[in-house]
Amino acid sequence: MPDHTRPPGKRVTIYDVALEADVSPSTVSRAFSRPSRVNSETAERIRRVAERLGYRTNPLARALTTSRTQMIALVIADITNPVYAEIVRGAQEVAADGEYTTVLIDAQESDRLERAAVERTMSTVDGIVLASSRMSDSAIRMVAKQRPVVVLNRALADVPCVVTDDPRGVRRAAEHLGELGHDHITYVAGPQASWPNGVRWRSLLEAGMELEIKVRQIGPFSPTLAGGERAAQELCTRPATAVLAFNDQMAIGIIRGLSRMGVNVPGDVSVVGFDNILAADIVTPGLTTVAAPLYAEGSAATRHLLTMIEGAPGHTGRPMVLPVRLVVRDSTAVRNPSPGRTRPAWVRQRPVPGPAAQLP
Amino acid sequence: MPDHTRPPGKRVTIYDVALEADVSPSTVSRAFSRPSRVNSETAERIRRVAERLGYRTNPLARALTTSRTQMIALVIADITNPVYAEIVRGAQEVAADGEYTTVLIDAQESDRLERAAVERTMSTVDGIVLASSRMSDSAIRMVAKQRPVVVLNRALADVPCVVTDDPRGVRRAAEHLGELGHDHITYVAGPQASWPNGVRWRSLLEAGMELEIKVRQIGPFSPTLAGGERAAQELCTRPATAVLAFNDQMAIGIIRGLSRMGVNVPGDVSVVGFDNILAADIVTPGLTTVAAPLYAEGSAATRHLLTMIEGAPGHTGRPMVLPVRLVVRDSTAVRNPSPGRTRPAWVRQRPVPGPAAQLP
DNA sequence: GCCGGGGCGGCAACGGGTTGCCATGTATTG
DNA sequence: CAATACATGGCAACCCGTTGCCGCCCCGGC
Known part of the structure; x- marks a missing residue:
């Protein structure tokens, strides 16, 4: 024995x-x-x-010879941003199905941090999904040369991409605002390093041409609540009746900022966001927004990545485009006819107070 | 050459x-x-x-001999829940400082998934932070036997723990409600597998005794918006004037559910949440809530974990307790004297309509 | 009865670092 | 000047699986 x-x-x-x-x-x-x-x-x-x-x-020992770790990295721009939650879910679901573990990396909206993290992780994972990467095209290509990569929310030649149909979303938003009588839309820009930011602005330009709506841009602002509040202040000096924000968080910030200054949304200004995060439905007024299929984005990108890891060539032709839809809630309304064309009444209202006072 | x-x-x-x-x-x-x-x-x-x-x-090759991968796992109960965003930030910051990569694992509120993921990841990481684990005590101890583990939001003998001072938070909330004239508080319970859920209820029981406030519990409900809305329906059959919810998401759901049924918050019912997530500040009315030091939770737990990995014994005596504070906003108010003691007026109001209608 | 082929198991060489131990050469000390 | 200590670098074993290749045995076919 x-x-x-x-x-x-x-x-x-x-x-x-x-x-x-x-x-x-x-x-x-x-x-x-x-x-x-x-x-x-x-x-x-x-x-x-x-x-x-x-x-x-021992997966490490196995990986040493097979150079397959059964792990993939999912890099997101900002974990604080709720859009990524659903994306992560979608990605993780698919990864788990394929017996892969997902390493989530939060880039904190920083090009530098993102590169560092990717650099560190690259050699331990079999592939990478870059969701809303803030890295430069060349940096991404560099990474893609060493590991299978799928890029999410960004189009890039020679690298497989998954994007949402933002042009269509913007178009729908513009149509909606147009129907409500708005003849001028202000785009509140997000990070310049964000690819969709450019797309959305250009799509708005284009939609404006076709629909005969004037458009302009302010920003960039941080794609957060605080960024939106800052944007609201700037909107004060350059008034508007219709606003399309880079994302929902900014849109909510804008609404908050405006209402703090006594401007009524949607009475005086209509605001449209992007993404349809959960909060869009719980704020008052409910946020009209372009809904992205977040879960599908994560799962589609990951599915594609896994096939690449399994040896498929990686479809680098056209990016895969996912449909969006406009969700109309209460932050948009018929244009208020009272304010003057260039200077709505509310511009002269009371100045910005500090943050909401808290009881002791 | x-x-x-x-x-x-x-x-x-x-x-x-x-x-x-x-x-x-x-x-x-x-x-x-x-x-x-x-x-x-x-x-x-x-x-x-x-x-x-x-x-x-090559980190894998290195790990093979040193059995140190410079990775730690951070397991969270639900990535959809915004509380974890800040916790993740705190953890990641500390980890990055120590040259560690963080592997984030979303347990999706599932004991089974959590175990599977931990099982899969355990051998590739140097240590694990279990944030709001849904696993059983014995399962956690099993894991702790094989790797350094720090448990967050849960106290457990023989395993290092970091918790928030929930008893004090509950006490403060109860005092606050008491001062507003409420003599009865309903606790809306979250998942039974959640450790703080039990603590909060017991703390409320205790605070109720001391402050001479009657307390009761309903639930459990899912710790989400939807769960809160369901709780609101139940609150309808068992009316209350003051509600303490397991967390902010539920609290917001409750407020939504109630107001959909025509109940005014805080006019008819005061609602207090837990966590102080970002959304607590942007909903209407602003949510009174017990604020947890989320970032500090993540960083403290991770810091502790790293010292354990470096060979320190792991302080298993008393859990490390982090302070909380009550943030008073607009969801709590002086008790409305009009409703009858057992059956407030609003109970007979119009029935539940479907979800908010969307324009085409 | 002989030969070919398939099933099965073992040997040994990896993969890419790490580390205990020893062999130098140089600096320090008495 | 001898003896000792230290700084530096190399050797080789090791971490734990994986896999190409070879050998053995048994089976079937002619």
């Missing part, structure tokens, strides 16, 4: 199993990684011994 | 560098991992050669 005791605290290896099962280590290895290559009875015996000993294959 | 060309597509290894720098591989290794162990000039030369060749040390 073989010895069952073993030095405690030591990890069980294939060698231990091999000894106990009276086969060579290679057979143990094959019993797990290529069961067809070994006699089924032997395999069964090995599996039982392994079970008894509590053997678990 | 040595040959600079090398087979393309092959990774550069220490052997390549050694050849070029005319030293042995071990010296190259030491030049990176133990610079003090090698002559500074030699080290410098090696580093230059490595740079020129584009050498990057």
Whole structure:
């Protein structure tokens, strides 16, 4: 009878199993990684011994020779931004189905941090999804040269991409505002490093031409609540009746900022956001916004990445385009006819107070 | 002059560098991992050669011998829940400072998924932070036996823990409601698998005794907006004037649900949440809530974990307790004297309509 | 009875670093 | 000047699986 005791605290290896099962280590290895290559009875015996000993294959050691870690990285621009939650869910679901673990990396809206994190992680993962990357095109290509990469929310030649149909979303938003009588739309820009930011602005320009609506841009602002509030202040000096914000967080910030200054949304100004985050539905007034299929973005990108990892060529032709839809809530309304064309009444109202006072 | 060309597509290894720098591989290794162990000039030369060749040390290979991957896992209960965003930030910041990469795992509120993910990841990380784990105590201890573990938002003997001072938060909330004239508080419970859920309820019981406020519990409900809305319906059949919700998301859901049924918050019912998520400040009415130091939670837990990984014993005595504070906004008000004691007027109001209608 | 082929298992060489130990050469000390 | 200590670098074993290749055995076919 073989010895069952073993030095405690030591990890069980294939060698231990091999000894106990009276086969060579290679057979143990094959019993797990290529069961067809070994006699089924032997395999069964090995599996039982392994079970008894509590053997678990060491993924690092395996990765060393196979150079497959069964991990993928998902890089997101800002974990604070709720849009990514659903994207992450979609990605993780698909990854888990394929037996992959997802390493989530938060770039904190920083080109530098993102590069550093990608650099650090690259060699430990089998592929990378870059969601709303803030890196330069060339940096992305560099990464793509070393590992399978799928880019989300950005189009880039030679790298597989998944994007949403923002032009159509913007177009729908512009139509909607046009129907409400607005003949002028102000785009409140987000980060310049954000690819969709440019797309949305250009799409608005184009839609404006076709629909005969004047457009202009202010910003850039940080794509956050605070950024939106700052934008609201600037909107004060350059009034508007219809605003399209880069994203929902900014839109909510704008609404907050405006109402703090006594401007009524949607009475005086209509505001449209982008993304349809959960909060869009719970703020007052409910935010009219262009809804992106977040979950689908994450899952589609990841699915594509996995096929690339499995050896597929990676479809670099046209980006994969996901549909969007306009969700109309209460932040948009028929244009208020009272304010003057260039200087709505509300511009002269009370100045900005500090943040909402808190009771003791 | 040595040959600079090398087979393309092959990774550069220490052997390549050694050849070029005319030293042995071990010296190259030491030049990176133990610079003090090698002559500074030699080290410098090696580093230059490595740079020129584009050498990057392979973390997997390193991990194989050192069994240190420089990765930690951060397991969170639900990435959709915004509280975790700040926790993740705090954790990631500290981890990055210590040259660690954070692997984020979303357990999707599922015991099973959480276990599976931890199981899969455990052997590839140097330590684990379990934030609001839904696993059983015994499962956690099992994990803690194999890797350094710090538990967040849960107290557990023999495992280092970081918790917030929920009893004090609940007490403050109860005092606040008491001062507003409420003599009865309903606790809307979250997941039973959630440790703070139990703590909050027990703390409320206790505070109720001392402050002579009657308390009761309804639930459990899912700790989400939807869960809160369901709770609102139940509140309809068992009316209350003051509600303490397990978390902010539920509180917001409750407010939404109630106001949809024509109940005024805070006029008819005061609602207090927990966590102070960003949305608490942007909803109408602004949510009175117990603010947790989210960022600090993440950073404290991670800091502790890193010291354990570095070999410190892991402080398993008392859990580390982080302070909370009550943020009073507009969802709490003086108790409305009109409704009858057991059956406020609003109970007989119009029935629940469907979700907010959307314009085409 | 002989030969070819397939099933199965073992040997040994990796993969890319790390590290204990030893062999130099130089600096320090008595 | 001898003896000792230290700084520095190399050797080789090791971490834990994976896999190409080879050998053995058994089976079937002619």
